[in-house]
């Protein structure tokens with residue numbers, strides 16, 4: 001019996017080494033190819049502003065950022081991998097469009113992705129969100145937290161989630177404590193891109209002038225929630241936790257910082273589902289999943305989870321949430337009447353609260369079901385050894401409200417990634433290779 005276990009373990013370890021090698025191999029050769037082709041293709045792309053040809057930097061900042069990897073034949077360093085990934089995932093905000101940005105973003109939405117892999121128009125859409133004119137401002141429509149619904153250029157709806165905390169504020173208490181972290185929405189959006197999940201709506205930071213940009217566009221009912229404190233304009237909007245001035249946010253020198261999240265096209269209706277691993281939000285009351293190690297087997301008996309991809313989507317999301325420290329995934333939404341719909345990763349506001357706490361219970365869907373899509377596992381393997389934090393911080397460095405995350409939050413990502421990979425190894429040792437599911441996360445089947 002002991003020998004059998006030992007053999008199984010050695011077999012699993014060899015399998016992991018082989019798969020890791022296979023995964024990294026194409027990344028290395030793609031990198032070589034890219035570095036050879038990048039300058040050539042950049043110069044031939046007429047939509048790139050050749051005077052400011054570097055991607056990234058939100059405001060034109062000549063030549064400050066050069067991520068061209070100089071790859072020597074057969075000798076790829078980790079920094080070159082990082083630079084190449086930053087280059088690949090940094091939106092190019094100066095990209096010039098031939099179409100309206102809003103139509104482009106609306107056409108991207110499909111049942112299993114909100115945007116395509118690495119579209120060059122992404123920077124232009126984000127830029128339009130960050131620079132467009134606010135033509136109307138009203139209460140946020142749904143949810144319990146303070147937010148505004150803004151209209152940009154008369155046509156595009158976005159949510160504005162305002163800043164509550166300075167970047168280095170550490171939220172303590174329950175895993176879901178505190179107000180929303182607006183910066184978390186931006187970090188989550190880009191993390192979703194790096195992980196190739198692409199299920200999070202576009203998000204970008206923006207600083208708005210209350211007097212010049214919000215008040216002139218504000219509805220009468222929103223204006224009634226404005227007040228003054230210490231010579232600054234403030235508002236408290238309307239939501240479950242918006243009772244009055246004590247629940248308001250204030251400008252600083254007339255400016256209020258926040259994150260804009262692009263509203264999904266309204267022709268996609270959404271169905272709301274209770275998350276099977278949701279918390280009770282009651283002190284001393286535990287949910288079933290917290291006390292029952294065989295909980296996953298019970299979830300699998302529910303028709304919508306015993307076939308199809310929703311359970312795997314939940315596992316993807318638990319990995320995503322563990323990385324960002326989001327213990328507040330109480331519900332989730334899918335597209336109505338789309339059989340293959342993804343779990344849309346909406347609302348990441350309760351993330352990046354405490355970089356010193358790794359809330360392992362967020363990973364319960366992974367460790368209780370012991371299954372993960374091969375595509376996500378592969379992606380995670382390529383981001384080990386500090387690559388994840390460096391790539392994400394390189395991309396976030398170009399957001400208008402950078403720095404988006406403090407170093408302790410970035411370090412937490414690498415630490416948590418290691419825990420996830422260890423957990424996957426433990427699952428392989430426990431259930432064998434059936435822990436790895438060969439199903440595309442984008443196609444769903």
Ligand SMILES: Nc1ncnc2c1ncn2[C@@H]1O[C@H](COP(=O)(O)OP(=O)(O)OP(=O)(O)O)[C@@H](O)[C@H]1O
Pocket residue numbers: 142143144145146159201261262263264270333346347348349
């Ligand atoms: N980008 C979006 N496009 C379309 N609908 C959205 C978008 N973002 C949020 N919604 C809708 O608004 C609801 C509330 O948004 P969100 O979850 O961000 O707010 P919240 O106040 O944090 O909610 P909760 O209190 O439930 O956590 C979502 O459940 C979803 O139905």
Ligand SMILES: [Mn+2]
Pocket residue numbers: 143145328347349350
């Ligand atoms: Mn929320």
